[in-house]
Amino acid sequence: MAELRYNPLLDSWVMVSAKRQFRPYLPKDHCPFCPGSGKVPAVYDVHVFHNDFPVLTAEPPEPEDVGGGLYQTREAAGRCEVILYSSDHHATLPDLTKSQMKRVIDLWTKTFDELDKDEKHQYVMIFENRGEEVGVTITHPHGQVYAYPFIPQKVKVELDNCKKHLQKTGRNMFDDMIKEEKRFGQRVVLENDYFIAFIPFFTDTPFGLFIVSKENKTALTDFSEEEKNALGDILQEVIGGMDHLFNRTFPFMMGIHGRPSNSENVESYYRFHIEFYSPMQTKEKLKLNAASETAGWAVAIPTRAEDNAVLLRKAIQEFWENGGIKNK
Template sequence: MSRTAADGVRVTPARLADGREIVYFDEDGAPPRVPEPDRRDLPPLSTASELRFDPLLREWVVIASHRQGRTHMPAADACPLCPSTADRATEVPAGDYDVVVFENRFPSLAADGGRVLDDVGEVERSRRPGTGRCEVVVFGPDHNASFADLTPRRVRTVLEAWTRRTRALSALPGTEQVYCFENRGAEIGVTLPHPHGQIYALPFVTPRTRRILDSARAHRERTGRDLFADVLRAEQEAGLRVVARGEHWTAFVPAAARWPVEVHFYPHRPVPDLPALTDAERDGFGPLYLDVLRRLDRLFGLPLPYISAWHQAPVRTGRDLSRLRLEVFSVRRAPDRLKYLAGTESGMGVFVNDVAPETVARRLREAAP
């Protein structure tokens, strides 16, 4: 049954042939959707995902050997994210859609199914099923488009999908953190070129989030202030690295950027996650984000490969210390050169950036149309 959200987006859930959930997000003005049946004969979803704990770094590692056989860079006429046609059924049974979200057919994390895993000789026995959920978010039916080609209205619809799925996945038993992200470009490792992103419901708080929360806690104990508010204030007052600013959001290159191109988006009001944004803050995000994405593509005169990562507060811990923000970064450092993680980065986690953050910010400001 379709449900209409506050901003006019109509939400219609359905099921795929193997039982996976699919949710359509149709924009205002679209007629009520009657979900088309999935015509494919699919076997039940089966995964071999498991979690193992690294005793040296005190971090969880996901082992997902079943993903070796996932779809990799298919031809355009074999894309599984395009709308279905009379001659070919895809992951989206509909002949057209605005935004659609569905459970990944090759998930890194999934329901455990009651599996029992044997001991494999760990120092600290930790091996357990990789419980969680992985979803695909398709930004539109145009196979050759990118996020930067979307309209502000479509970005608002995508934001509604991220928000509603964050709420739904946060409510699942065992979810500790919800992570929404987009990978764009073959240089990043994208296996499907159709514009899309993913959402992970993680059964643990990620290592980076834990470390950032430790920093925020130490900053509050030392100064009595909010770390993220101080970072945003310092960037706004200096102005050296601010790329664009609106009524509700500021985009800036961080002073200690690790990547050759890196831009952070902070809402001006401290909120823990996407559901906490107001309608005005959600409306203000799209125009600013599209502006910066288009500047990124003009930076080297070709589509920029990037990862766009939403940082949201964990579901149960550190919510008073967290702040919603978006981080976009790229491995491209010149039109014909990529940054590879070399010995210091891969071996020791010490990043060396060949490009000054102030230079990147200035060039992005100059890239305005």
């Protein structure tokens, strides 16, 4: 059974897929994403394939007859893809060479472009879950791409508020965010010619990093080759820094936010950016939501963005002192 169920309280859709409860927790001595498993090519660099346990499919079944009145259902139409970064079971993004990282971004871009053109899709999101703390069941480094038949609620709220900001001020909200973060300075952790990384003033997780395009671009397909290389660099640097924060593979959820598919032009008020969320508070403590945070969406953060930005800047320096990005 797979379907979409409408939440009239929040004007949003919930994806239901009973099949996903059977996702395997694999033993450490077997990995379906490693060459020789029979699941992936015997030799590969980067690779994309359909998720075995998708919540959205190109040819979904009819929804069950469980709705009525306020309770609408829809077919769970869309796509769920898996992207492998490398055939090396231990090579996370900061472990890749510059050329390997560029191939990952090229595959992200190609997959996004293909799914973005399908008129049934309203939003395409590239994301990664990293670490057992956020529910990862296969440790081989990989990301995913979902093509939704709706705009996810968080993105919809961002779009609405960015549009209101443009109407009120005549300016793109992301330009104003970048201006303020650079003016204050203490929350900025890294910057290159095309992107800036900072833990925003309003972060809702202790190390809730943002990477934002400096140019008014809204999708991977908008970027030049030079910009994609710069995106790869800043991603490897900040994630490499995260791994040096507590001398361990840093668990996080990462989502790439861009323009909706088959929609109005949002270039004047929205912007390509990447958001990170992590349960890590300190080396020993996880930051888990309290009842008021889940029930009321009233987030309470136990640390200051300014203090955590200092830690992350220092950790990025340690990443470089320990070898940094491999130039191949």
